[in-house]
Amino acid sequence: MIREHVTLKDIAKKLNLSVSTVSRALSDLPIINEETKKKVLLAAKEMDYHPNLFAKFLKTKSSNTIGVVVPDLEMHFFSSCISGMQNTCLENGYNLIICQSNESLEQEKFNIKTLQDSRVDGILISLSRETNSFDHLEQLKDHQIPFVYFDRVHENGPYSQVVINDEESSFEATEYLIHKGYKKIAFLCGPKILSICKNRLMGYQNALRNHQMDFNTDWVLESDLSRASTEVCIDNYLRLNDRPDAILAINDIVAINCIRHLKKKGIKIPKEMAVMGFSNSPVSEVIEPNLTTVEQPSFDMGKLAALRLLEEIRNPNLMSQKIFTLNTKIIERDST
Amino acid sequence: MIREHVTLKDIAKKLNLSVSTVSRALSDLPIINEETKKKVLLAAKEMDYHPNLFAKFLKTKSSNTIGVVVPDLEMHFFSSCISGMQNTCLENGYNLIICQSNESLEQEKFNIKTLQDSRVDGILISLSRETNSFDHLEQLKDHQIPFVYFDRVHENGPYSQVVINDEESSFEATEYLIHKGYKKIAFLCGPKILSICKNRLMGYQNALRNHQMDFNTDWVLESDLSRASTEVCIDNYLRLNDRPDAILAINDIVAINCIRHLKKKGIKIPKEMAVMGFSNSPVSEVIEPNLTTVEQPSFDMGKLAALRLLEEIRNPNLMSQKIFTLNTKIIERDST
Numbered sequence: 001m002i003r004e005h006v007t008l009k010d011i012a013k014k015l016n017l018s019v020s021t022v023s024r025a026l027s028d029l030p031i032i033n034e035e036t037k038k039k040v041l042l043a044a045k046e047m048d049y050h051p052n053l054f055a056k057f058l059k060t061k062s063s064n065t066i067g068v069v070v071p072d073l074e075m076h077f078f079s080s081c082i083s084g085m086q087n088t089c090l091e092n093g094y095n096l097i098i099c100q101s102n103e104s105l106e107q108e109k110f111n112i113k114t115l116q117d118s119r120v121d122g123i124l125i126s127l128s129r130e131t132n133s134f135d136h137l138e139q140l141k142d143h144q145i146p147f148v149y150f151d152r153v154h155e156n157g158p159y160s161q162v163v164i165n166d167e168e169s170s171f172e173a174t175e176y177l178i179h180k181g182y183k184k185i186a187f188l189c190g191p192k193i194l195s196i197c198k199n200r201l202m203g204y205q206n207a208l209r210n211h212q213m214d215f216n217t218d219w220v221l222e223s224d225l226s227r228a229s230t231e232v233c234i235d236n237y238l239r240l241n242d243r244p245d246a247i248l249a250i251n252d253i254v255a256i257n258c259i260r261h262l263k264k265k266g267i268k269i270p271k272e273m274a275v276m277g278f279s280n281s282p283v284s285e286v287i288e289p290n291l292t293t294v295e296q297p298s299f300d301m302g303k304l305a306a307l308r309l310l311e312e313i314r315n316p317n318l319m320s321q322k323i324f325t326l327n328t329k330i331i332e333r334d335s336t
Numbered sequence: 337m338i339r340e341h342v343t344l345k346d347i348a349k350k351l352n353l354s355v356s357t358v359s360r361a362l363s364d365l366p367i368i369n370e371e372t373k374k375k376v377l378l379a380a381k382e383m384d385y386h387p388n389l390f391a392k393f394l395k396t397k398s399s400n401t402i403g404v405v406v407p408d409l410e411m412h413f414f415s416s417c418i419s420g421m422q423n424t425c426l427e428n429g430y431n432l433i434i435c436q437s438n439e440s441l442e443q444e445k446f447n448i449k450t451l452q453d454s455r456v457d458g459i460l461i462s463l464s465r466e467t468n469s470f471d472h473l474e475q476l477k478d479h480q481i482p483f484v485y486f487d488r489v490h491e492n493g494p495y496s497q498v499v500i501n502d503e504e505s506s507f508e509a510t511e512y513l514i515h516k517g518y519k520k521i522a523f524l525c526g527p528k529i530l531s532i533c534k535n536r537l538m539g540y541q542n543a544l545r546n547h548q549m550d551f552n553t554d555w556v557l558e559s560d561l562s563r564a565s566t567e568v569c570i571d572n573y574l575r576l577n578d579r580p581d582a583i584l585a586i587n588d589i590v591a592i593n594c595i596r597h598l599k600k601k602g603i604k605i606p607k608e609m610a611v612m613g614f615s616n617s618p619v620s621e622v623i624e625p626n627l628t629t630v631e632q633p634s635f636d637m638g639k640l641a642a643l644r645l646l647e648e649i650r651n652p653n654l655m656s657q658k659i660f661t662l663n664t665k666i667i668e669r670d671s672t
Binding site: 067073080082086090096097100102110111113114115117118119256260286287 | 399410412415416426432433434435438443451454592622
């Protein structure tokens with residue numbers, strides 16, 4: 001049912017002004033003098049004028065919705081971040097809509113466009129492993145859409161970021177393995193385009209250097225995070241004359257695929273080769289031996305990223321680069 | 337700039353009809369006779385009537401976006417359905433935005449509202465375990481928003497559904513256990529408000545009846561799908577004088593929590609108690625012993641649900657209840 005309302009025309013007629021003057025006065029444009037604005041506002045109030053729904057909608061455009069883009073919903077780390085975000089959003093009367101980039105830059109661009117078209121009030125993103133250009137994100141600033149990175153971030157970008165200290169966490173994980181007595185520690189990295197991978201690799205290298213440990217370039221391999229790619233890396237480790245005695249993996253999924261493949265090859269874990277992961281996903285307690293891992297506070301990361309975004313939505317002056325770093329913790333289990 | 341248009345009032349005046357009659361005629365409501373409708377349409381055309389922008393917007397509103405609501409993104413079954421949907425959407429130039437109900441009816445309602453506000457072209461939904469009223473979904477029909485259920489459906493609702501044959505799959509799973517020689521088969525059910533739970537329970541009961549097998553009401557327990565609730569059920573089984581020798585669990589997550597808890601209690605699997613799941617999620621290959629399970633084609637379910645929805649978007653006359661049933665397959669591993 002469409003109801004008829006008082007229109008701009010009615011107000012214009014009453015005040016003997018042009019429709020466009022009334023429209024501009026109601027939009028508070030500087031071209032109209034203050035007295036006229038007052039007159040128009042008063043008349044609009046008296047006549048019970050309501051701007052047409054669509055125009056009003058475009059103007060206030062608070063949809064009470066936040067958009068989030070994650071690379072892969074099948075990774076527990078991201079679904080857990082999302083639970084934290086949703087928690088914070090709900091407490092603040094916001095809803096969350098989620099897009100998945102499938103680790104593709106093209107899809108990530110499409111997602112950003114979709115979220116903008118849906119008039120979200122702000123966007124949270126963790127980058128795809130392909131993302132090497134940032135125009136689709138930097139343009140959000142021009143549109144004054146608040147925007148916060150989490151986990152996989154563009155370090156030099158102009159936006160706030162919620163991260164763990166990847167370098168330090170990886171340093172500590174490597175040091176933990178050194179203290180356990182491992183002498184030949186390998187690092188099974190992920191795509192180096194990702195800052196988390198670069199930084200964790202750096203932490204690993206620093207720890208070895210600090211402890212004057214052997215370093216062998218053959219021990220640093222790169223998995224694309226898939227099972228097949230991880231198995232190729234493991235086969236390469238097993239072929240080496242100077243085999244590693246421990247593997248620090250970039251994340252739990254890679255670590256679990258290491259364990260499964262090593263077991264299939266008859267390698268005893270941790271006796272012949274130790275394996276350690278990153279993130280403490282539920283499956284790390286299901287695999288046997290249970291996986292030693294670095295716990296990342298994914299739920300808290302989601303909460304904090306959403307909180308910062310809500311702050312920026314309420315106060316756009318805050319929109320600037322601020323970095324929030326969360327602490328990690330080593331969870332010792334049976335794989336090391 | 338807001339332009340003034342011919343209004344419903346103008347048409348009503350010209351035809352000497354009430355505004356609401358004109359509005360109803362243009363909305364093609366059955367209450368208005370065909371002759372009046374023709375007259376109104378003709379006048380609207382002659383007078384170059386355009387429905388107001390917002391109404392038109394609501395009508396044409398192709399955002400090339402599909403919304404999906406799932407209960408829990410941390411369940412692999414749902415993230416895999418989403419991958420299938422995204423695949424189909426991309427092939428058809430659509431994007432997907434995802435909301436999570438967290439198994440809450442209130443949140444599900446909020447999600448539907450958010451998706452409507454985002455002007456999605458259609459909605460795919462799998463119900464929360466709390467959903468016992470459907471007004472928030474049935475109103476979509478009034479707004480002509482195409483809508484398809486998948487997996488957790490409202491069986492008597494007026495919408496298309498993509499499901500597996502839960503009753504038959506569960507019948508076959510129970511029969512499989514009978515053929516393996518198990519004599520006392522328990523069914524660890526989920527919330528019976530969900531049609532999938534009711535139907536799987538029925539399949540289990542039918543299979544026992546068909547084979548003149550013992551049936552003990554103590555063997556049918558209900559988990560709320562959480563780990564804690566599943567552990568309480570297992571403790572109850574273990575306390576029985578007439579203990580089951582096999583458990584068919586409502587899904588893999590419940591089955592895996594069964595295995596973990598039984599192992600902790602020193603029960604040998606499958607020797608002392610067999611466990612079988614539903615869905616074939618990746619973790620079923622990680623747990624030891626590897627889980628025997630019923631493979632649900634989650635990716636294909638997502639694809640098919642999205643395909644049907646796109647059909648209904650293109651041809652609104654299709655919007656009616658059609659049920660698509662996918663086949664399942666038993667994956668035998670070491671837990672039975």
